[in-house]
Amino acid sequence: MKICMIGTGYVGLVVGACFAEMGHQVICVDNNPAKITSLQNGQVPIYEPGLEQLVERNVQDGRLSFSLDLAQSVASSQFIFIAVGTPPAEDGSADLTYVMNAVQQIGASIHAYAIVITKSTVPIGSAERIRGVIQEELMKRGLSELDFDIVSNPEFLREGAAVEDFLHPNRIVVGTDNSRALEYMEKLYLPLTSQGHPLVHMDIASAELAKYASNAMLATRISFMNEIAGICESVGADIEWVRRGMEFDHRIGSYFLSAGVGYGGSCFPKDVRAIIQSATERNVPTHILEAVDKVNHKQKKKLYEMVVSHFGEDLSRLKLAVWGLSFKPETDDIREAPSIETIELLRQRGVNIQAHDPVALQNAYQALGEENIKYFTNPYEALMDADALLLFTEWKQYRFADLGRIKSLLKQPILFDGRNLFDPEMMKEEGFVYQSIGR
Ligand SMILES: NC(=O)C1=CN([C@@H]2O[C@H](COP(=O)(O)OP(=O)(O)OC[C@H]3O[C@@H](n4cnc5c(N)ncnc54)[C@H](O)[C@@H]3O)[C@@H](O)[C@H]2O)C=CC1
Numbered sequence: 405m406k407i408c409m410i411g412t413g414y415v416g417l418v419v420g421a422c423f424a425e426m427g428h429q430v431i432c433v434d435n436n437p438a439k440i441t442s443l444q445n446g447q448v449p450i451y452e453p454g455l456e457q458l459v460e461r462n463v464q465d466g467r468l469s470f471s472l473d474l475a476q477s478v479a480s481s482q483f484i485f486i487a488v489g490t491p492p493a494e495d496g497s498a499d500l501t502y503v504m505n506a507v508q509q510i511g512a513s514i515h516a517y518a519i520v521i522t523k524s525t526v527p528i529g530s531a532e533r534i535r536g537v538i539q540e541e542l543m544k545r546g547l548s549e550l551d552f553d554i555v556s557n558p559e560f561l562r563e564g565a566a567v568e569d570f571l572h573p574n575r576i577v578v579g580t581d582n583s584r585a586l587e588y589m590e591k592l593y594l595p596l597t598s599q600g601h602p603l604v605h606m607d608i609a610s611a612e613l614a615k616y617a618s619n620a621m622l623a624t625r626i627s628f629m630n631e632i633a634g635i636c637e638s639v640g641a642d643i644e645w646v647r648r649g650m651e652f653d654h655r656i657g658s659y660f661l662s663a664g665v666g667y668g669g670s671c672f673p674k675d676v677r678a679i680i681q682s683a684t685e686r687n688v689p690t691h692i693l694e695a696v697d698k699v700n701h702k703q704k705k706k707l708y709e710m711v712v713s714h715f716g717e718d719l720s721r722l723k724l725a726v727w728g729l730s731f732k733p734e735t736d737d738i739r740e741a742p743s744i745e746t747i748e749l750l751r752q753r754g755v756n757i758q759a760h761d762p763v764a765l766q767n768a769y770q771a772l773g774e775e776n777i778k779y780f781t782n783p784y785e786a787l788m789d790a791d792a793l794l795l796f797t798e799w800k801q802y803r804f805a806d807l808g809r810i811k812s813l814l815k816q817p818i819l820f821d822g823r824n825l826f827d828p829e830m831m832k833e834e835g836f837v838y839q840s841i842g843r
């Protein structure tokens with residue numbers, strides 16, 4: 405089957421490469437020439453385990469290619485996926501500028517029956533807007549009779565496990581009001597459904613909302629645990645034991661119950677705000693979702709507050725080491741990462757930062773520049789003469805770090821751990837001043 409993937413960012417590239425792996429013919433389009441050129445030269449611009457090999461194999465086998473030419477790619481495809489960004493607008497709603505721009509170009513390019521599918525996370529009602537814009541474009545070209553279908557097929561992959569998630573999905577959500585489009589989508593996903601991965605068919609609005617509701621549910625679990633962690637701190641309980649006391653209950657389960665420095669990334673923060681905005685526009689109250697967002701904002705300042713409460717108000721002569729810049733391990737993505745926001749706050753107070761991350765240094769450099777910050781490719785070099793270590797991301801290499809070496813390199817053995825990587829008792833025995841979350 406012939407697929408055109410519009411938007412070769414995180415999702416577009418992973419999903420495009422996976423569809424190729426499933427045996428389909430895929431052309432990934434982007435309007436960023438640098439991105440397409442680097443992909444055409446065999447360079448994968450994002451860090452994602454397994455992706456490089458997947459791209460290389462499928463390009464070599466002739467199933468995957470990259471292009472700047474949207475019109476031609478659309479015209480030669482049956483399935484047209486929209487996977488462009490939907491960043492937050494000022495009011496928190498999803499900004500559909502990129503989506504609508506792509507849709508207009510689709511309407512100006514199709515000339516035979518095609519299915520237009522939203523992979524991007526788009527608010528409820530978007531599919532109907534998309535249908536309208538395509539119809540308008542077709543009318544302009546005197547093709548108002550041309551048949552096409554709209555499908556909502558939201559994506560649930562996680563960064564860092566994206567390939568695995570896409571090829572082994574818990575579910576594939578397909579929103580369409582049309583049996584022909586459903587049949588095509590079932591054929592497209594047959595390599596996955598035949599392995600037992602369920603395809604759940606529903607109406608378009610429900611599919612669009614299922615995506616937001618899923619992300620909001622996971623974000624709710626995290627904020628809930630972060631709130632409980634605050635209670636733990638005040639009563640002398642340990643959130644890690646509280647979590648273990650909860651997770652064996654099958655009704656609760658063990659996923660997304662880790663307290664920490666708050667959720668970041670390109671999706672949870674923006675999607676929680678977008679669903680709030682969608683509901684508010686329709687006068688529907690969102691008490692829970694607003695609390696989730698509020699708790700997260702507060703939680704992202706947690707390590708900053710630990711620094712202030714330990715060192716006092718004058719932070720101007722401090723040098724602090726930071727381990728972990730990406731919003732979570734196994735990715736170089738720093739969008740809405742708690743580390744970046746905290747570093748900004750600390751720098752405003754005159755703190756000098758020495759930062760390490762296994763893969764996100766380049767992205768962090770682009771976001772933060774050079775003022776009051778030095779970047780290190782060796783985690784231990786970042787500790788040299790620092791007044792304390794702040795840990796933001798649970799990279800494996802930090803979990804198994806040499807505590808003796810950390811202690812000897814820091815000016816004082818102080819560790820503020822935003823991911824609860826170490827046992828407080830053991831850290832005390834090792835001679836650290838150790839503060840973590842909810843313990
Ligand atoms: N990043 C993730 O893990 C997940 C993201 N999503 C959703 O998928 C969508 C895409 O997210 P990302 O891949 O992270 O975004 P991204 O920002 O990494 O990539 C978007 C790409 O679209 C390109 N683009 C924009 N307008 C274009 C146009 N008119 N023609 C061709 N290319 C165009 C951009 O140049 C960019 O390369 C968003 O709606 C996001 O919420 C859904 C699930 C997971």
Ligand SMILES: O=C(O)[C@H]1O[C@H](OP(=O)(O)OP(=O)(O)OC[C@H]2O[C@@H](n3ccc(=O)[nH]c3=O)[C@H](O)[C@@H]2O)[C@H](O)[C@@H](O)[C@@H]1O
Nearest residue numbers: 559560561562563660661662664666667668669671731732
């Ligand atoms: O819509 C999206 O883009 C995606 O958003 C998330 O995926 P992702 O943002 O890649 O990362 P997660 O693994 O979900 O982590 C998000 C944030 O929550 C934090 N988190 C996660 C789990 C937890 O227990 N505690 C916690 O603080 C992580 O540190 C991270 O900052 C969802 O998990 C995906 O299903 C979804 O497709």
